[in-house]
Structure formats: C-alpha cells, structure tokens
Amino acid sequence: MARVGLTTERLVRAGAELADEVGFDQVTVSELARRFDVKVASLYSHLKNSQDLKTKIALLALEELADRAADALAGRAGKDALAAFANVYRDYAREHPGRYAAAQTRLDPATAAASAGVRHAQMTRAILRGYDLTEPDQTHAVRLLGSVFHGYVSLEMGGGFSHSAPDTQETWSRILEALDALLRHWPAP
Amino acid sequence: MARVGLTTERLVRAGAELADEVGFDQVTVSELARRFDVKVASLYSHLKNSQDLKTKIALLALEELADRAADALAGRAGKDALAAFANVYRDYAREHPGRYAAAQTRLDPATAAASAGVRHAQMTRAILRGYDLTEPDQTHAVRLLGSVFHGYVSLEMGGGFSHSAPDTQETWSRILEALDALLRHWPAP
DNA sequence: CTGATTTGCCTAAAGGTGTTAGGTAAATGC
DNA sequence: GCATTTACCTAACACCTTTAGGCAAATCAG
Numbered sequence A, B: 001m002a003r004v005g006l007t008t009e010r011l012v013r014a015g016a017e018l019a020d021e022v023g024f025d026q027v028t029v030s031e032l033a034r035r036f037d038v039k040v041a042s043l044y045s046h047l048k049n050s051q052d053l054k055t056k057i058a059l060l061a062l063e064e065l066a067d068r069a070a071d072a073l074a075g076r077a078g079k080d081a082l083a084a085f086a087n088v089y090r091d092y093a094r095e096h097p098g099r100y101a102a103a104q105t106r107l108d109p110a111t112a113a114a115s116a117g118v119r120h121a122q123m124t125r126a127i128l129r130g131y132d133l134t135e136p137d138q139t140h141a142v143r144l145l146g147s148v149f150h151g152y153v154s155l156e157m158g159g160g161f162s163h164s165a166p167d168t169q170e171t172w173s174r175i176l177e178a179l180d181a182l183l184r185h186w187p188a189p
Numbered sequence C: 001c002t003g004a005t006t007t008g009c010c011t012a013a014a015g016g017t018g019t020t021a022g023g024t025a026a027a028t029g030c
Numbered sequence D: 001g002c003a004t005t006t007a008c009c010t011a012a013c014a015c016c017t018t019t020a021g022g023c024a025a026a027t028c029a030g
Helices: A008-022 A029-035 A040-045 A050-073 A078-095 A097-103 A109-113 A117-128 A137-157 A168-184 B008-022 B029-035 B040-045 B050-073 B078-095 B097-103 B109-113 B117-128 B137-157 B168-184
Strands: none
Touching: A008 A029, A008 A050, A008 A097, A029 A040, A029 A050, A050 A078, A050 A097, A050 A117, A078 A097, A078 A117, A078 A137, A078 A168, A097 A137, A117 A137, A137 A168, A137 B137, A137 B168, A168 B137, A168 B168, B008 B029, B008 B050, B008 B097, B029 B040, B029 B050, B050 B078, B050 B097, B050 B117, B078 B097, B078 B117, B078 B137, B078 B168, B097 B137, B117 B137, B137 B168
8 A cells, every 4th residue: 555645735736737737627536546546535635625625726837927927027127018018927827727717717715815816906006106196097907908908818719810810919919019019109088 | 309499508597597506517417408398318409518518607607797797888998897808708797697707607718719718808908998098008907807807706716715704896896996906007027 | 572552555435427229208390 | 919129127247436344564652
C-alpha cells in the first residue's frame, strides 16, 4: 500500500492540467484518481467534494491570470498598458483553455471577495488612470473593458469567429485601437 | 401503460424550461423523464442522447433570440437599432438564463451553419449599415459588438458587476452610447 | 529502537446519470 | 377485426459521486 503523496495542492494542479486537456467540465474526481493511480475515495481526504475541486481550480486560474497581468502592466501606461493587459487574457485563454473556463465559474460572494478577482478589477482601474475618466465613468469603462475582453476571448475560443476573413489577430488589434480611441474620447451622457 | 404523448418537440421545450429553472448544465435526461412521469429509457426513442437534447435546446434558443432580434430591428436604424438589438440579448438572458447559456454552447460547424446563428450575424451587419464602415472594418465591428453584448450579459448574469454602484442599467446605457459614438467615428488603422 | 498515534490510502456500498437491448400493449391502417 | 407500427416499459451495464469504516505506513515519545 505504497503512499503516493497526495496533497490538495498537487490535486488542484493536476486538475488544472486535466481541465486544459479535456475541458473544464470534463474534470472529474474519478479521472484525477486514475491519473494518480489511486482509488477515488482517497481523494476525499484532500478535497471536500467535486465542487470543491472545481472551485480551487478556478481560484488557481484567477491567481495565475492576475500574476501575469501584474507582470504585463509593470512599467506600462495608456494604450500600451491596455494592449498588454488584454493580451494576457487572450494568451492565457489560448494556452490554458480549461483554466480560463474555470476562471469564469461563478463563485459565491465570500469566495469571490477573497479571490484574485479583486486584483483584476484593481488593475483594470489602474489602466484607466492613463485616461481622463472620473467616476462614475471609470466604473462604466471598467465594465466595458471586462465585457470586451471576456466576450471576445470566449467567442474566439468557442469558434464564433472561425474560418472567416479577416483573421482574428487583425480584428483583435483593431478592437484594441478602437477601445483606446474610445477611452480617449469618452462621450458625455 | 397509458401513453403520455412524448415528442422530440415537447421534450426540447420542457428541457428549455428546465434549463431556465435549474441551469443549463443541470439539464438531465433523468430529470426530464421525471417531469413527464415516464421512465428514462422512454426518452431515447425521441432523443439520440443527452448531448442531442442539449444541442436541440441550444438551437431553439438561437431561433427564439433571432426572432426577437428581427422583431426589434424592424423599422429601426442607427443607434436606435443598436440599442434595440442589444436589449434583446440582455432581456432574453434575464428572462431565460438557461436558454441563453444554451445558446452559447459550441456547435459543430455543420450544425452551426444550419442554425439561426447566421441570422444573428446578418442582423448585426444590418445594424452596421447605419454607420459608415466598409470591409474589413465592418467585420471587425461585428466581432466587437458580439463581444461586448455577450461579454456584458454573461458577466452581469454571473454576478460580476453585482452589488457595486453605479447600477448596471446606467452602465449598460452608457456603453451603448459609447459604442454608437465609436461606430460613428471608427478609427483608421 | 520500540510502541503508540496519526494519517494516507484502501475496500465496500449506496445512490444518481447515461445508454442499449429487447418486450408488451396501445394506436394506426387495411 | 386483424396486422403492423410505435410508444413506453423492464432489465442490465457502465461510470461518477460520496460516505463509512479498516489496515498499514509514517511519525513521534520515551
């Protein structure tokens, strides 16, 4: 009965990899057990249940994303910061589709408040400091940016833009330019 | 052994209602059977399998959404059309969260091509005729609008904007104004 | 180093979902 | 009124989730 050395940490990391390979909603405690060559029930010493696993994968993804975004923002401002930030999301989603999907799962308010999600909101606000917006327009703009980034990435990954000219990279660049222009000339109500 | 009168049609409609009540990914063949007071296996005469049910719910949602959008667009142009179209999405998602989620599921290319999804793209292009965009900018704009609408609605429904001032209705209006302004002054590359 | 304790992984079992194969009775058609 | 079709059923299997209780490996006390 050799011990494998399971920990919540290792399980969550493996779960994240599994998500990237087979899709977040195909992540299953059983498959995870199989990968560690261990019986399913053994995982329940480290995880409360299946939902717990998924939540922890989501939190991991949010952390990784926030870390990357913070890195990308360092030393940048204005359109430069905007593009760097946006590209972090898009690149992360492409590299880690399962983790990205995980990051979109609805968390209960308490968990969300303690997650890296708040860093994301702060960083978006930081970017907007490079533009001339005051409250409440800044909040409107935060929400717009979140919508565009999330919406674009999820449509692109879902194949919504597939196989049609012009290519999506071109569209992405033009959208970032358009957003920059919009933020520089944000219309009065 | 009284016959209940199951048809694929009725099952899909009931599935859509079930989705709105309990969430699209909680839609299960078993629960559907329970609602018709029928054994699970009986559904397999009308549905290929569970995935087939979900796909058909998605197609139904896409149709309904396209019908509403077409209605809303009739007789409108410019910003008026833009707002009406956008509101159809937002309202539909609020009234029918399960169906809306269904409408986001990835369809295989053949199914997608035969779905009401193409009408959505056509209507978006129709709206853009009210602005002065030529290809390929029109395509970029189609993608931007899709991203914003989908992104905003899914973030709002996921609770991403919850409990923070200003309220989301205000943001939504301002975003529509901003998009209108952006489309009227679409930046050159 | 030995014995006690903790703890990691196991077996067993129960309940839920998905799916297929084959039967019976109700509806339909000649 | 009989033959055929078809709607729904029972039975069975496979897989996932979760809990309860057991044994042996790791850890710790002395």
